[in-house]
Amino acid sequence: MAKKERKAIYLLQDGIGGRPRKDLGGKTELEAAETPNFDKLARKGICGIIDPIAPGIRVGTDVGHLALFGYNPLKVYDGRGPIEAAGIDFELKEGDLALRGNFATVNEDMVITDRRAGRIREGRDKLAESLDKMKLNDKITVYFRIATEHRAVVILRGDKFSSYITSVDPGAGNEGVKLPECKAKDSNFSIAKKTASLINEFTLKSYEILKKHPVNIQRIKQNKPPANIILTRGAGMEVRIKSIADKFNIRGACVAGESTILGIAKLAGFNTIYYPEFTANIDTDLYKKADAALEALKDNELVIIHTKGTDVTSHDNRPKDKINFIEKVDKMMGYIIDNIPDDFISYIALAGDHSTPCAMQIHTGDPVPVLIYGEDVLTDDVTSYGERACSKGGLHRITANQMLLCILDYINATYRFGA
Amino acid sequence: MAKKERKAIYLLQDGIGGRPRKDLGGKTELEAAETPNFDKLARKGICGIIDPIAPGIRVGTDVGHLALFGYNPLKVYDGRGPIEAAGIDFELKEGDLALRGNFATVNEDMVITDRRAGRIREGRDKLAESLDKMKLNDKITVYFRIATEHRAVVILRGDKFSSYITSVDPGAGNEGVKLPECKAKDSNFSIAKKTASLINEFTLKSYEILKKHPVNIQRIKQNKPPANIILTRGAGMEVRIKSIADKFNIRGACVAGESTILGIAKLAGFNTIYYPEFTANIDTDLYKKADAALEALKDNELVIIHTKGTDVTSHDNRPKDKINFIEKVDKMMGYIIDNIPDDFISYIALAGDHSTPCAMQIHTGDPVPVLIYGEDVLTDDVTSYGERACSKGGLHRITANQMLLCILDYINATYRFGA
Numbered sequence: 001m002a003k004k005e006r007k008a009i010y011l012l013q014d015g016i017g018g019r020p021r022k023d024l025g026g027k028t029e030l031e032a033a034e035t036p037n038f039d040k041l042a043r044k045g046i047c048g049i050i051d052p053i054a055p056g057i058r059v060g061t062d063v064g065h066l067a068l069f070g071y072n073p074l075k076v077y078d079g080r081g082p083i084e085a086a087g088i089d090f091e092l093k094e095g096d097l098a099l100r101g102n103f104a105t106v107n108e109d110m111v112i113t114d115r116r117a118g119r120i121r122e123g124r125d126k127l128a129e130s131l132d133k134m135k136l137n138d139k140i141t142v143y144f145r146i147a148t149e150h151r152a153v154v155i156l157r158g159d160k161f162s163s164y165i166t167s168v169d170p171g172a173g174n175e176g177v178k179l180p181e182c183k184a185k186d187s188n189f190s191i192a193k194k195t196a197s198l199i200n201e202f203t204l205k206s207y208e209i210l211k212k213h214p215v216n217i218q219r220i221k222q223n224k225p226p227a228n229i230i231l232t233r234g235a236g237m238e239v240r241i242k243s244i245a246d247k248f249n250i251r252g253a254c255v256a257g258e259s260t261i262l263g264i265a266k267l268a269g270f271n272t273i274y275y276p277e278f279t280a281n282i283d284t285d286l287y288k289k290a291d292a293a294l295e296a297l298k299d300n301e302l303v304i305i306h307t308k309g310t311d312v313t314s315h316d317n318r319p320k321d322k323i324n325f326i327e328k329v330d331k332m333m334g335y336i337i338d339n340i341p342d343d344f345i346s347y348i349a350l351a352g353d354h355s356t357p358c359a360m361q362i363h364t365g366d367p368v369p370v371l372i373y374g375e376d377v378l379t380d381d382v383t384s385y386g387e388r389a390c391s392k393g394g395l396h397r398i399t400a401n402q403m404l405l406c407i408l409d410y411i412n413a414t415y416r417f418g419a
Numbered sequence: 420m421a422k423k424e425r426k427a428i429y430l431l432q433d434g435i436g437g438r439p440r441k442d443l444g445g446k447t448e449l450e451a452a453e454t455p456n457f458d459k460l461a462r463k464g465i466c467g468i469i470d471p472i473a474p475g476i477r478v479g480t481d482v483g484h485l486a487l488f489g490y491n492p493l494k495v496y497d498g499r500g501p502i503e504a505a506g507i508d509f510e511l512k513e514g515d516l517a518l519r520g521n522f523a524t525v526n527e528d529m530v531i532t533d534r535r536a537g538r539i540r541e542g543r544d545k546l547a548e549s550l551d552k553m554k555l556n557d558k559i560t561v562y563f564r565i566a567t568e569h570r571a572v573v574i575l576r577g578d579k580f581s582s583y584i585t586s587v588d589p590g591a592g593n594e595g596v597k598l599p600e601c602k603a604k605d606s607n608f609s610i611a612k613k614t615a616s617l618i619n620e621f622t623l624k625s626y627e628i629l630k631k632h633p634v635n636i637q638r639i640k641q642n643k644p645p646a647n648i649i650l651t652r653g654a655g656m657e658v659r660i661k662s663i664a665d666k667f668n669i670r671g672a673c674v675a676g677e678s679t680i681l682g683i684a685k686l687a688g689f690n691t692i693y694y695p696e697f698t699a700n701i702d703t704d705l706y707k708k709a710d711a712a713l714e715a716l717k718d719n720e721l722v723i724i725h726t727k728g729t730d731v732t733s734h735d736n737r738p739k740d741k742i743n744f745i746e747k748v749d750k751m752m753g754y755i756i757d758n759i760p761d762d763f764i765s766y767i768a769l770a771g772d773h774s775t776p777c778a779m780q781i782h783t784g785d786p787v788p789v790l791i792y793g794e795d796v797l798t799d800d801v802t803s804y805g806e807r808a809c810s811k812g813g814l815h816r817i818t819a820n821q822m823l824l825c826i827l828d829y830i831n832a833t834y835r836f837g838a
Contacts, residue, residue, distance in 0.1 A: 019795040028797075053836065055817045056824025060837025073837065080838035100838060167838075234838035359795065363835055365828035366797065387797050388813060397815035 006411040007297055008347040008374075009336060010304045012068060012261075013329060014061060015311030017355025017368045017387055021319060029310075029319050029358060030369070031386040033326040037334040038371075038385035041348055045373030047382040048395025050403050052354055056365040061311070062234070062260050064353025064363075067400035069268045070244045079163050079236025080260065084153045086239065087263025088145050097161035097195065100234040101144070101152035102169055103127065103227035106207065110179040112170060116150040117227035119281070123215035127227055128152065130209050136198050144230075147259035148280045154202070154232055162192035167233035168203055172315050173361050179203070182232070199232055206230040243269025244404075248413045253296035255289050256280075256306035271300065282309035282325045286332040294339055297346075301411050314356035322358055347374035347410050350385060351403055370395065370403055374410055425830040426716055427766040427793075428755060429723045431487060431680075432748060433480060434730030436774025436787045436806055440738060448729075448738050448777060449788070450805040452745040456753035457790075457804035460767055464792030466801040467814025469822050471773055475784040480730070481653070481679050483772025483782075486819035488687045489663045498582050498655025499679065503572045505658065506682025507564050516580035516614065519653040519679075520563070520571035521588055522546065522646035525626065529598040531589060535569040536646035538700070542634035546646055547571065549628050555617050563649075566678035567699040573621070573651055581611035586652035587622055591734050592780045598622070601651070618651055625649040662688025663823075667832045672715035674708050675699075675725035690719065701728035701744045705751040713758055716765075720830055733775035741777055766793035766829050769804060770822055789814065789822055793829055 018028035025032075052059040052067045053074070062080040063073040071077075081098030085091075092098055103124065105114040124146045131144040136156070143155040164185045170177050182199040184192035207229045210216060216226035245252045246269050254265030257278030265272050273292045277285035289305055296303045309325035333348075340346050355366035369390035371382075380394035391397075395406065408414045437447035444451075471478040471486045472493070481499040482492040490496075500517030504510075511517055522543065524533040543565045550563040555575070562574040583604045589596050601618040603611035626648045629635060635645035664671045665688050673684030676697025684691050692711045696704035708724055715722045728744035752767075759765050774785035788809035790801075799813035810816075814825065827833045 019797065021795075026798075049815075054824070055814070055821035056826075056828045056833065058828065058833050058835040060835055063837025066837075077837065357795070360831075365824060365833060388799065391797070391799065391813045391815070397817075 005301070005344040006347070007301050007344050008303070008349060008407050008411050009293055009297065009340070010302060010349045010351070010407060011329070011333065012065070012304060012306045013310045013326070013350070013352045014306065014308045015314045015354060015356030015363065016326075016352035017357070017366050018314070019357040019359065019364070019366065021359060024319065028387050029322040030326060031388070033323045033330070035326060035330040035385055037330045037337060038350060039383065040337070041333070041350065041373040042371050042385045042389065043383050044379060045371045046377045046380055046395055047369070047371040047385070047390040047393025049367035049387070049391050049397050050351060050370050050400050051367050051397065052400045054399070055367065055397070058363050058365045059354050060363065061353055062264070064400070065261055065264045068351060068353055068404060069264055070401055070404045071241060072401065076241050078238050080234030081153065081236040082239040083263040083267070084147055084151070084234070084259055085155060085263065086266045087259030087261070088147050088153055090143065090145055090153060090155060092155065092239070093157065095157070095160065096237070097156040097163060098236055099154040099199075099232040101154040102231045103150045103152060104169070104229050104231045105225035105227065106179055106229045112175055112177055112179060112231070114225045115169065115172070115175055115231065118225045120150050120227045123218070124227070126215050127210060127213055130213055131206055131230065134202070134205060136201050140198060142202060148257060150227070151259060152230065154230065156198065160191055161195045161237065162189060163235040163237045164189055164192040165196045165199060165235050168199065169231035169233040179229070203230065203232070239267055241267040245269030248408055248415070250302055250408070250411075250413045251300040252302045252304070253300040254304040254306065255292045255296065257284050258306065258308050261306045265304065270304070271296070280308040281312050282321060284309065286328055287335060290332045290335050294336065297341065301413060302407070310352070311356050314358045315361055317358045317361050319358040345375060347372060347407065349373070349407050351400070367397060372407060372410060377410065424720070424763040425766070426720045426763050427722070427768060427826050427830050428712055428716065428759070429721060429768045429770070429826060430748070430752065431484070431723060431725045432729045432745070432769070432771045433725065433727045434733045434773060434775030434782065435745070435771035436776070436785050437733070438776040438778065438783070438785065440778060443738065447806050448741040449745055450807070452742045452749070454745060454749040454804055456749045456756060457769060458802065459756070460752070460769065460792040461790050461801050461804045461808065463798060464790045465796040465799055465814055466788070466790040466804070466809040466812025468786035468806070468810050468816050469770060469789050469819050470786050470816065471819045473818070474786065474816070477782050477784045478773050479782065480772055481683065483819070484680055484683045487770060487772055487823060488683055489820055489823040490660060491820065495660050497657050499653025500572065500655040501658040502682040502686070503566055503570070503653070503678055504574060504682070505685050506678030506680070507566050507572055509562065509564055509572060509574060511574065511658070512576065514576070514579065515656070516575040516582060517655055518573040518618075518651040520573040521650045522569045522571060523588070523648050523650045524644035524646065525598055525648045531594055531596055531598060531650070533644045534588065534591070534594055534650065537644045538568050539646045540568055542637070543646070545634050546629060546632055549632055550625055550649065553621070553624060555620050559617060561621060567676060569646070570678060571649065573649065575617065579610055580614045580656065581608060582654040582656045583608055583611040584615045584618060584654050587618065588650035588652040598648070622649065622651070658686055660686040664688030667827055667834070669721055669827070669830075669832045670719040671721045671723070672719040673723040673725065674711045674715065676703050677725065677727050680725045684723065689723070690715070699727040700731050701740060703728065705747055706754060709751045709754050713755065716760065720832060721826070729771070730775050733777045734780055736777045736780050738777040764794060766791060766826065768792070768822075768826050770819070786816060791826060791829060796829065
């Protein structure tokens with residue numbers, strides 16, 4: 001008789017980790033949430049904490065997920081732009097510069113009043129159309145594509161570019177500042193200086209075009225912030241990523257609503273599963289995600305599910321919404337536990353890309369609680385899924401890369417180093 | 420309302436770690452000490468253990484502190500000499516060779532009877548004057564400067580030198596040996612061979628000059644060991660250190676009595692705070708240090724306090740004095756806890772550069788207990804500050820570099836890698 005196959009579902013909750021809060025009796029959001037299903041996995045599994053790269057190092061969502069997918073971001077990362085481009089299936093040509101863009105709101109004094117234009121959803125297609133194929137400096141063409149919610153991808157083609165430029169987007173929590181200028185990170189780099197000036201040209205042109213766009217005139221009437229400018233960040237030229245799926249000879253699938261995660265999954269050689277109901281926010285259709293993951297398990301050994309609501313609520317400092325969303329995801333996990341087929345040996349793993357304590361409203365360097373559940377894992381004494389509980393677990397403190405290797409080891413997909 | 424600032428006091432106890440002792444009922448010196456204030460921080464903080472570089476690797480005070488200040492000693496370290504030179508504000512010119520020097524005692528047979536000349540304090544100025552601007556080999560000038568207690572800095576200028584030479588100082592615990600000769604570490608390196616022979620010339624000349632110096636004649640009359648020779652070690656040419664304060668855009672201050680620590684702090688871009696009452700020994704004025712640190716907190720986000728008494732007593736195998744000094748430093752910490760201002764969010768962290776078990780009398784590779792106390796740290800079950808208690812803490816086992824990053828993360832001074 002052939003050996004039973006081994007397969008894993010790996011749930012990644014974006015920004016899951018938090019810090020103790022006085023208003024939660026000294027608990028974190030995750031510790032305060034009622035999570036009977038996560039706790040069951042903790043009781044019957046092996047727990048630990050992970051650092052995306054190393055203790056104390058803060059990462060972005062892109063770098064955090066690169067690490068979770070098994071890459072060393074210090075080696076492969078050159079900005080979020082190329083990842084976003086992969087996420088929306090835009091094929092970069094050699095020499096293209098790709099940037100992450102945000103639909104945002106500025107007032108007449110060019111002060112940024114909303115970095116996400118009220119997390120705009122409707123009308124983005126038409127706004128994008130008005131920016132796509134914009135010409136800069138005569139010979140350069142800008143390709144503009146929408147991604148999830150207020151997110152977009154900006155690609156420059158037609159000249160030599162450098163990714164060594166600063167962000168126009170001032171970053172989370174920095175509303176109220178005057179529109180920053182794009183600059184070369186080193187003023188000795190002439191290509192970077194030229195690229196920065198092209199980005200500044202694009203920024204101002206986006207404002208001229210968007211501020212009078214019918215979609216925005218309508219938004220203003222509805223008392224919604226107009227999406228009247230594009231703020232760029234994460235410039236990058238190259239994607240130096242080889243398929244992890246090929247490396248370990250596995251079939252992988254990724255169920256996600258956010259283009260960044262879908263982009264990394266595609267570059268990693270995973271099948272991506274996306275439906276418009278996957279919103280990368282707290283209103284995402286979790287049971288549709290669960291069903292998609294269970295379906296994907298038929299043809300894949302490793303199925304990653306990504307949920308974004310934990311990070312979104314954390315950036316906005318909405319601890320109750322974060323708790324509420326965690327509890328919803330826990331119920332989704334209960335559904336998965338109840339419905340996972342028994343014609344193979346199954347594992348369920350939990351992790352996240354980084355911590356985003358609500359009170360901080362930013363990604364911090366705190367480690368992320370993790371667990372691996374399965375019939376033959378070395379169980380420990382941990383009885384709940386939380387930052388401090390998992391810290392006492394049998395996996396100790398490892399990295400996101402090592403966590404993936406441990407899962408691949410359980411599903412018997414790793415190979416032996418040495419003879 | 421603007422967000423509250425976050426600031427940290429970071430206490431570094433030199434050589435704090437120990438090993439279990441039978442005469443202390445199986446406890447280490449730190450475990451045997453009564454430390455109610457450290458223990459309070461442990462109860463309300465997150466604990467762990469750190470390795471200066473990696474488990475089992477022994478480090479010197481210089482390398483240990485380079486790691487605590489965030490540097491990778493494997494990349495930036497080229498001997499203690501250049502650090503000591505920075506510590507006493509001696510500006511090295513390109514090509515200078517800098518060495519740490521000890522005032523020491525040899526007998527007539529050139530056997531080293533005291534590596535520290537009774538930890539000499541008085542009369543060092545005059546002894547130094549007699550050595551400064553010594554000529555070697557006609558064209559080389561020796562600059563001789565005193566540092567803390569028996570410590571001095573020796574700089575050679577005027578030719579090509581190599582730091583690839585052995586120490587004349589035989590190291591802690593090695594009294595009773597014949598004066599070692601300085602040698603090239605590789606006999607194929609002609610510049611190193613020439614440099615070694617210059618050091619030997621300096622050593623003997625220092626003996627000729629110092630043995631008949633009035634200060635020493637007086638010391639002999641007083642039954643004190645004469646400071647009749649200079650033993651060199653830690654030769655180095657270059658300091659390849661960029662400011663950590665600049666890198667993280669923080670203002671840092673370092674309160675210390677030892678020139679090595681002050682040197683590293685200066686190179687790291689920290690403001691250094693030194694008074695003659697800071698003796699780098701057990702008689703240092705701890706409350707003056709505490710006041711200086713509290714004052715420095717007004718204008719700095721990270722204030723490091725260094726105490727040396729734990730290491731000094733350990734090298735001399737005086738466990739009771741080590742315990743006594745730890746208890747004094749604990750009281751100083753109580754004073755800091757009582758007086759730390761509440762107009763910002765404050766953190767207090769404890770660590771040390773390496774372990775120095777009294778019974779060993781040398782630095783060992785044992786990890787060092789650490790903790791971080793603050794209102795939003797992920798507290799653990801540890802209730803006291805000690806080697807074994809902290810080993811069960813939520814920080815797990817990290818490195819000295821990572822410990823600094825964790826503190827910088829709490830005071831919100833790190834930046835994000837990725838978008």
